[in-house]
Amino acid sequence: MTVVERREIALVDLLDRLLAGGVVITGDLTLRIADVDLVRIDLNALISSVNAQVPSPWQEPL
Amino acid sequence: MSGLRYVYAICRPLGSTTLPSQLTGVAGVPPKQLTHHGLVAIVSAVPEEDFSEEPLKAHLEDLDWLSATARAHQSVIDALTVVTSPLPLRLATVFRDDSGVRTMMETQEETFRRTLDRIEGRVEWGVKVYAEFSESSEASEASDSPRSSGASGSTEVSEDTGAKSVKVGSGRDYLRQRRQQRRAHEDKWEQAEEFARRLHDALSRFAEDARIHAPQNPALSRASGRNVLNAAYLVPRAESEEFVELVDCTKGDEPGLRVELTGPWAAYSFSGPAGQEGA
Numbered sequence: 001m002t003v004v005e006r007r008e009i010a011l012v013d014l015l016d017r018l019l020a021g022g023v024v025i026t027g028d029l030t031l032r033i034a035d036v037d038l039v040r041i042d043l044n045a046l047i048s049s050v051n052a053q054v055p056s057p058w059q060e061p062l
Numbered sequence: 063m064s065g066l067r068y069v070y071a072i073c074r075p076l077g078s079t080t081l082p083s084q085l086t087g088v089a090g091v092p093p094k095q096l097t098h099h100g101l102v103a104i105v106s107a108v109p110e111e112d113f114s115e116e117p118l119k120a121h122l123e124d125l126d127w128l129s130a131t132a133r134a135h136q137s138v139i140d141a142l143t144v145v146t147s148p149l150p151l152r153l154a155t156v157f158r159d160d161s162g163v164r165t166m167m168e169t170q171e172e173t174f175r176r177t178l179d180r181i182e183g184r185v186e187w188g189v190k191v192y193a194e195f196s197e198s199s200e201a202s203e204a205s206d207s208p209r210s211s212g213a214s215g216s217t218e219v220s221e222d223t224g225a226k227s228v229k230v231g232s233g234r235d236y237l238r239q240r241r242q243q244r245r246a247h248e249d250k251w252e253q254a255e256e257f258a259r260r261l262h263d264a265l266s267r268f269a270e271d272a273r274i275h276a277p278q279n280p281a282l283s284r285a286s287g288r289n290v291l292n293a294a295y296l297v298p299r300a301e302s303e304e305f306v307e308l309v310d311c312t313k314g315d316e317p318g319l320r321v322e323l324t325g326p327w328a329a330y331s332f333s334g335p336a337g338q339e340g341a
Contacts, residue, residue: 012283013188013324014132016275016292021330022152023072023177025166 067157068108070138071148071328072167072174075102079145088134089113098164099171101178104142105163113156122154143328147182149174150328177333185326187295187305189265190278192320193254194287195247250318257319258291261312268308269295273331287320294331302326 068088075097081104087093091106111117121127135153142148157163167174266272277289297305309323 009133009136009324010283011129011132012278014136015282016188016278017150017186017294017327017330018132018135018153020275021273021294021333022150022155023170023174023333024152025155025170 065107065109066113067159067163068106068113069151069155069157069163069166070104070106070135071142071150072170072178073102073104073142073146073148074178075100076145081141081145085138085141086134087138088131090134093138096160096163098167101167101171101174103163103167104138104148105160108156113154118154118156139328139330143185143326147178147184148328149177149181149333150330151333181296181329181332183299184270184296184329184332185299185302186329186331187269187297187302187309187326188322188324189261189291189293189295189309190289190322190324191254191258191261191291192285192287192322193251193290193318194320195250195318253316254288254290254319257316261321262291262293264312265293265295265305265308268301268305269297271296271332275331285322287318294327296329296332297326299326 070087070093076095081093081095083092085092087106089106089108089112091108093104093106096103096105112121121131132153139148139150157166262272262274273294275292275294277292278285280286280289283289295305306323309321312321
């Protein structure tokens with residue numbers, strides 16, 4: 001077994017924190033999208049871009 | 063500043079320390095400090111055509127945009143982490159104007175102060191465990207189709223040794239072999255999970271707090287192996303070296319397991335009220 005220390009931050013590690021962590025503040029109109037839905041939206045977006053066969057979540061909600 | 067306000071983090075007044083002058087945040091704009099009620103919001107003006115609700119929704123579909131925005135957000139948080147212990151906000155937290163930001167700071171003031179106290183002088187470390195086992199039975203099945211589609215029969219011998227399958231004598235032998243493979247495979251997963259559990263217990267005892275994130279999807283991380291632990295630990299900055307050594311000490315004789323360490327991060331996963339998830 002090996003312990004690896006990565007120099008460059010992987011996007012997926014960043015998104016674990018930026019989309020699942022951080023303070024969520026509700027109340028302002030533009031803030032609703034910063035809520036839990038964002039996690040789902042973004043992961044769908046990511047998966048779509050990785051695998052082009054997955055349809056956009058906007059056209060056909062999963 | 064005109065446009066909407068993008069808020070990265072809340073922190074205590076920085077005093078005489080300043081942010082690097084060349085630091086830029088999302089939309090390429092340098093972040094500014096907005097002080098209110100003795101707390102500071104780190105804020106950039108962002109254009110409405112990109113950050114109001116509808117365009118933002120559309121942008122979040124765009125991996126390049128999302129990636130650039132996430133990295134810009136992180137670079138501001140990173141610069142803050144050097145000079146203070148910031149309380150990061152969720153990506154894309156946007157207000158109409160400065161007065162919207164002030165109102166938010168007033169209504170959240172008590173919570174912000176409590177959380178800032180809890181994370182003062184602390185950093186977050188990420189630890190992931192991957193289990194990587196050769197799945198010989200699946201591998202040999204998967205290689206069947208391309209072989210039948212074009213390769214000549216002469217390659218059979220070398221490919222058989224490559225898949226390390228023993229010559230199968232009868233249907234019964236074949237089934238026994240498959241059963242043994244499956245059992246060995248299950249044992250390995252149990253060992254991997256047991257290893258992850260023990261590591262998490264040891265690191266949790268050392269850390270002040272811990273959070274378990276959902277395992278990462280290999281399609282997104284492009285990491286090999288299955289992610290059996292994806293956790294974050296809140297550690298006093300002064301004890302970070304010791305924590306890293308502790309992770310390093312887990313080097314054992316467990317084959318097929320890989321531990322990855324990331325950090326130090328701002329306390330993203332510990333920004334919620336005590337005892338709750340960071341979200």
